[in-house]
Amino acid sequence: MNKKIVYGIIATLLVVLAIIGVNFYQKVFGNAVHKDGAIYIKSNGTLTEVTQQLSNFIDAPENFSWLAEKKKYLTPKGGKYVLKKGMSLNDVVNLLRSGNQTPVNISFNNQDTIEKLAGRISQQIEADSLSLVNAMLDAAFLNTNGFTEKSALGMYIPNSYEFYWNTSAEKFRDKMLKEYKRFWNNTRLNKAKDLNLSKEDVTTLASIVQKETAQKIERPIVAGLYLNRLKSNWPLQADPTIIYCIKQEKGQDFIVKRVLNKDLEINSPYNTYKNTGLPPTLIAMPDISTIDAVLNYKKHDYFYMCASVDNIGFHDFASSLAQHNRNAAKYQRWISEQGINR
Template sequence: MKNKIIYIFLGLLVAIAIVGYNYYQKIFAPATTKNTQLFVPSNTSLAELTSLIKDVITDTDDFSWVASKKKFTKPKGGMYTIKEGMNMNDLVNLLRSGNQTPVKVSFNNQETLEKLAGRIAQQLETDSISLLNAFKDETFLAKHNFTEKSALGMYIPNQYEFYWNTSAEKFRNKMLSHYNTFWNTNRVQRAKQQGLTKTEVLTLASIVQKETAKIEERPIVAGLYLNRYKSKWPLQADPTIIYALKQKHGDDFVVKRVLNKDLEINSPYNTYKNVGLPPSVIAMPDISAIDAVLNPAKHNYYYMCASVDNIGFHEFAATIGQHNRNAAKYQRWISNQGIKR
């Protein structure tokens, strides 16, 4: 009888050890099979989350069991960094805590708020319609002295960190914060030295942006336009004519060559007819274009023409005679290329 009791007791110990080991394995054994980024949409149910991670973990039943023991029922949306070899306990803790990893969000020279919304929607959970509504919210724009036309200048092209499930409104508000940080004391002072407001700097920078893709040339172009502006000359900027044509015919309207008849277009953005800056940005200027306006090259150029000897750059001139020679050379070249519009 005594031996029988001992055997029963040992059997119970073995059974307890086996059960304990199984429980330990469920909770603390390596359970994730690879390094990955897990995107959990907002309002995801636990069952949907389990389906999302089925290819990342060793056993979905073990995940569900550990989740129930830890009373994890409501996943928090976001992007989570999953590391190979994590155990179920750590995985559940991560997803329950909402300790998500920020994502890198970047955008460059988007020409409209619509295109910006589309670009951001590719990188965050929120959709382009929600973003566009936030960008165009009249109360927000009025509060911060923007219009629907000028608002594009609030978004400084760069790379930023956001949580993947950031709402459209929070994205917009954070971009306003970045905008205010960008306009530090030094930049504001340099704008004043040029006799421009922040909005005017952005407007001129958008013209410089469109005029030349060569970063090293932008301070020269900015200096030329500032020479015209301060001398009360019309800016005569072809990019503003192209912008006006697109406003009239639609964003898909292609302009490879500005014609003389285009210079007659009735638009506040026609800088051949109107003296001074156009009413708003014509595109999203990047930092190099903005800083070119704030730190323009000092020279006596008033004229420029696309170069045929150094494609992508411009020929600059201080006199109309030299400019006419440069322009004639360019017109011959462009006609030889068969470019009519």
């Protein structure tokens, strides 16, 4: 055979091999991910499901499936995985195979019930709301850690926390218990002791203060007022506890715009018009700022407060019943003018 022909064949083969090599390299190591983003792999997720999610980030998901099989990535590890524009398929497979997931920041505040809290958390991690409720209200867990179904909400301190997305309901609950114990450090415990209150008492009072005013600047004043009543063995007469009682009877979605005299007769240990002292447990989830407002309450001689007509959203405080009656009459006239009956 003519040497030129042989050389030509060899050259052609080399070119073909070079093209195949370049294509293979590009297929495996070339830029594949065309945008930044993240995928969320379920704890029992399948490779097919992973490939479907990746189809939003790569143009040839079948190439990913091929490479995943070659690299023995067959059983996905659950979690959130962040993809960067320009990553190769090899980068993606290595990331997913390593299980090096990215944590998520979850947050919650002002959830009035365990069920509402579970619903909020289930929007941010893999665990569903039912499994979260079951874990949070597990009788053995509550008994071991000194909580009841009514007081369990107090274990969850509103804030932002870092979790892995595929955290189970039980692990979420257990970590929140650790955060609760960390929150109640010696400084806070000593301040509670100075008030002759337990940490549970502080949380209960804070939940009332939280519902009484949305104004952070007022909360230390309101806390001081309730502490004045407690020290004098007065009933707290806190409307938020009456609203809590009404919602216990009529459902959490029932809207109360005005507390009526008949509501004050509700027979419940949470009715602070009929009972002295604090109610048995918290009535809502207080913010950290509100808990600290109780622990660092403002000292004064106020025993009465009434929603302000002149400064909407705030309260008028009084030391005497006569002044309070004037404030209350002014408010009642105003609220009737607004046509608010319930």
